[in-house]
Amino acid sequence: MWRNRSRTAITTSAVFFAILLAVVTSSFQVGVFDNLIKNVVGFYNGYVQVHKMGFWDEQILDNVFENKNSVQNKILSNENIESIAPRLESFALVATDSLTKGCLVVGIAPARENEITKLKSKIISGSYLKDDDPDILISEGLADRMRVKLYDTIVLLGQGYHGAMATGKYRIKGMLKFGSPELNKQSLYLNLPEAQSMFGAQNKLTSYVLNLKSTKTMDETVVSLRNLLDDDYEVMTWEEMMPDVSQHIKTDNASMYIIFFLLYILVCFGIFGTLLMMMVERKYELGMLVAIGMKKIKLSTLLILESLFTVITGCLAGILVSLPVVYYLKWHPIRFTGDFAKTYQEFGFEPIFPASTDSSIFIQQGLIVLILGLVLSLYPVLKVFRLNPIESLKK
Template identity: 45%
Template sequence: MMFLKLAWLNIWRNGRRTMITVASVFFAVLLAITFRSVTDGVYENMIHNVVSYSSGYLQIHKKGYWDEQSIENSFEADEEFSKRLLDNPRVTGLMPRLETFALSSFADKTKGVMVLGIDPTSEEKVNQLNEKVVEGIYFESNSADQILIGSGLAEQLNAKVNDTLVLIGQGYHASSAAGKFNIVGILKLGSPELNSNVIYMPLKTSQYLHGAENRLTSLSIMLGKTSDLESSKEAIENVIDTEAYEVMTWKQMMPEMDQFIEADSSGHYIVIGILYIIISFGLFGTLLMMTFERNREFGILIAIGMKKHLLAYVIQLESIMISLMGCLMGVLGGILIVHLLTEYPVQFSGSLREVYEDYGFEPIIYFSGNIRIFIYQTLIVLVLATLLSLYPGFKVLRLRPVDAINS
């Protein structure tokens, strides 16, 4: 306790020097948290955009469906089954879907498409699909012949709102599935692939078209953006019949996107590694300045009888205290900035906005408020600061009092 009190008094003997060191640690933590928050936020939003309009974070389907994605491998919808899933606090929403493939035709153009039969109310509530309509309107109630198509598909077919699209495919039990549908809206989704291939229609309409009354090919499950996929998957498997059904994560269903994120993250790890090196040099510079300024003081203390190892211990405590203050201030500053930018994300405008939209991405930079970001980045900077603070102690152990006093 005596050494802690002595270290605390020492760091405020020169408040200006202490505040410079604290500021170095503060900006180090703030920069690390902000950088990691924006990279994680962009990835989380990209994943959310893709999975919410296609597979979901988790997907339940009949065993064998993923190997042979046919309407023949559909299952019967069960309300009790859905209620059991919603009892899980991690589950934020369920989206029943009937996914099939068909040939779409308009005028003299044809294209193979993915037809998603959806519950319009669930999609509006869970992933705000209605907000992605850039032309026309969202589904109206009690209308059986309405469809929404992706903007890329509309461009390829040269189709517009209120045009009639013909769909030809195969229904349940090899029945014929063909019909004419009115395009009531055009969607702009966050995935270029979906934009160019997807057609949404009400679930009841899709079931009737394919002769699959009350049947689903999958039940897409939405989770919080930062939920643990594997533990959530295990929790779902505990309440379903795993002999009849299979649960898959988005990483299993879309390995190419997972690999892209892993590869892109490697580049960010290099950048944040460089940032840590810069941070280390900044911290080391302030500690070096502190050591040289107090060289004569250390010499006098040793000359009047203070043990070198005890003096080194006190200096180590001083450095750790300063680092802790800087880290605490950095975390508080980081929480403030991340919270502000989470509530009001950065939105691009002008030509930069157009570039993002052309590639099918939202022109918005999102930030992640995951608690792990604050813990990990703070711990890394604190460890760096603690390791660098060994230098002043090392200098004290090798100090010659006479040389230090005369310096």
């Protein structure tokens, strides 16, 4: 009896460690993938953007379109569109008494922009814009370069719509910090009406940034919008606008599948090794049972039920133990440093390795390991049907 308990404990432990590894690894994969996508959306671009046809290839103020309620209503008629943020984007020269630098100027509707890119959460000092504010938000790197502080005044000089002179004098209301070094050293935000007035582009926009209810149907949503809108507009996903970032995410995802493949091989060998050892140790016992008249079909059923019990016990125990581990790694993710962190920051991602607590991960990995355990439990069944009682009883 002690031997039976020992064998069961060994098999259960193998499944337990298998499911623990599978759940934690899968949580990391989903967590990292979700984090990358979230950073892309919160980074700047959103999931989908609508421009005037040709704007993305030649991003100048002459390629703007009129802000029409009818167009917005068409876009919002798609069930997967959650919100729209209008923008007017251009470049200008920011100047103080003694310094000048080129910067990205973005006119936004503050509340609607925050719904999509969570711009308000990037405020490190000062306060966020209100709809009637004549002030600006400036990125931390640009402020350092221009040697300006909160509530200082800067001047913007540039070329407006159809070659008009664009000038403006604004007070700094808040400072932003982005994960992307490029955005952090050149970004400046102001209210959309202020930007339209400065650039002489009244009621003109360069883009609609769209937020989706479900990203799983993003491609179908884009196709629907392209059919819905006129040929004067182009609809682009973040993958089309940022192909280098998309390729980086796909490469990371593919590498995780390779890790999973190796992990499942280790899981199979771990479970099979314990089953193999169990059959070798129980050879005499099984031979005795068959010799005294127990049918092999009943003995096989007994072994399958035993394997089923140990595998389910191991899966449940592994999931229960992995829950606090995964939750801890979600709220306290592994943070990269050094060159690896710089690489992530160059893509605009926060250099962390988080986990995900999505319930489907635990269910999916539990089912996979359960199926692997049950498939491997066919080995004892096969050995029973090929068992020779006389040879088994020989020591």
